[in-house]
Amino acid sequence: MVADLIAERTAAPFAPAACPRLVVKVGSALLVDPAGAIRREWLASLVADVAGRVKAGQQVAIVSSGAIALGARRLGLAKGGRASLEDAQAAAATGQIALAGTWASLLHDHGLTAAQMLLTLDDLEDRRRYLNAAATLDRLLKLGVVPIINENDSVATEEIRFGDNDRLAARVAGAAMAGGVILLSDVDGLYTANPVTDPAATLIPRVEHIAAIEHMADRHSASGMGSGGMVAKVEAARIAVAAGAHLAIASGHGDHALARFAATGHGTIFVAATGAPARKAWLRGGLTxxxxxxxxxxxxxxxxxxxxxxxxxxxxxxxxxxxxxxxxxxxxxxxxxxxxxxxxxxxxxxxxxxxxxxxxxxxxxxxxxxxxxxxxxxxxx
Missing domain, CATH: 2.30.130.10 (PUA domain)
Structure with missing residues (x-):
């Protein structure tokens, strides 16, 4: 009974009735296998979940990793395309075509239209460009389109890049005025310690004060494909909740990850602050x-x-x-x-x-x- 109440409390803020707009972030380790190929069957099950939410009246935007990993395989680049900034940029330019095409094809199977948006840090830090991006997102979502968003790694440099799609997803949520962000990851939430090295670590289902738990995050990425680990996810939560969006970290392993989260609520939810005016939310979320x-x-x-x-x-x-x-x-x-x-x-x-x-x-x-x-x-x- 207690477990059922916790599950309902965790997943309910992200349900279509409570959250008219949702941002879902998909990590590289989920979408791309170790050989650098798209896990198409897994992705098809996730798209089916997204289609179900859209049918229920929820507007959904996807922040999708995977372009660099996909491009690295096609170009035969060492270290997954991350040996140098130039390799990462070339891999991103190559992989992004395959990534967007796969999303578009699978969404089309459900009668949904995909759109691609590639953003750099400056696009969301400069106030005028932020408003332009927000207007585009708003129009696409109102038209029933599912935006597929990624960092524009082919032009971003170390000085003008997010570096991880967790924080990008949180910033997109602010721009889209979304009520929730779900980070589908190779980890299933925030733990009291690193569960990889500490068997006694326990999952924290709900966080209402981020400052109290920041010391629990580390930069470990179980897959080696990620670029920030739990530290990036906690920072993303700080940005999201300041903009009035709840943020959840949930496991993406296995088919129908979104549907499973809705049913079980297994994960960690960071509870949003009261809604702030858009300009205040933009200021709070600034990274530079x-x-x-x-x-x-x-x-x-x-x-x-x-x-x-x-x-x-x-x-x-x-x-x-x-x-x-x-x-x-x-x-x-x-x-x-x-x-x-x-x-x-x-x-x-x-x-x-x-x-x-x-x-x-x-x-x-x-x-x-x-x-x-x-x-x-x-x-x-």
Whole structure:
């Protein structure tokens, strides 16, 4: 009875009635076998599950890994195509055609249309490009199309890439205003310790405060195909829940993985925060902050009350940033407490840190702005 209640509590937030839009992420180790070929029968069972959800009224977007692994096999590249950035880019360009074609074919068998979206980090970090991507996703989903999304590895570099599709899925959920994200993986959830090395580790079915469990994640990837392990999944959860989307980690092994999760609820669910305005959700989910502004205890308390960051409450500035860039606001213990858009570049911010507002004009040589980071352009973490 207790197990049934836990299962219902875990899977219910992702059911079509509770979650009109869902993002499903599929890991490489599930979709591609060790020889680099698509597990077509397994994928066909997953597509049947997706079709069932669409028929029930749920709009579904897929974030699909696998392009590099598929391309590496076709090109005969060593180390699964990850020996160098150039190999990964070439493998991705080659494999993405096969990947998208397979998804499109299997969805077509159920009367569904697929669309392909390839995104880089900048597409979701730059506000204008983010809004463009969000508008495209919204239109596709309203048309009943199933978007197949992947990182554009053929052009992404180390500096402008997500590096794992877990965080990409969470960011896509924010852009699509989805209510849930399911990460189908080669692991079945978050454990109290690494289950590979600790037989006593137990599954955690529900997480309501991410900060309390971050130490339990490690970078182990059971398959060797992944690129982030549990650390990336916990970071994805942080992004998703801040945007108002529940996130589940569930095993994708075996046929009909989505249907099995719906029936058993076996996995870990990270419970979403209350819905935030779209701009606040975008700020919370940002991954490429240009700098950090440290604040004192008084400013920290003021920020938590919804006030702007004034220069008098700042203690020091790190990084190189321009006005309008995303920055992290850190408390006296150096822990991030908010993200926001800087009202000053770093050089001018340094001049006025810790100074009263009536001193700013003389220090800057021009009429000052009202805050270092305005509350309208800030989101608490």
């Amino acid at each position: 902050a240009r700098g950090t502004i440290h604040v004192d205890a008084g400013a920290c308390a003021a920020l938590k009350e919804g006030r702007s960051l004034l220069a008098a409450g700042a203690t020091r500035v790190e990084g190189r940033f321009a006005r309008g860039d995303l920055v992290v606001l850190a408390g006296p213990d150096a822990r991030p407490i908010a993200r926001g858009l800087a009202e000053y570049g770093d050089a001018d911010a340094v001049l006025i840190v810790g100074r009263r507002s009536d001193e700013h004009e003389a220090l800057l040589g021009y009429a000052p702005r009202s805050a270092l980071v305005h509350r309208n352009h800030m989101a608490l973490l």
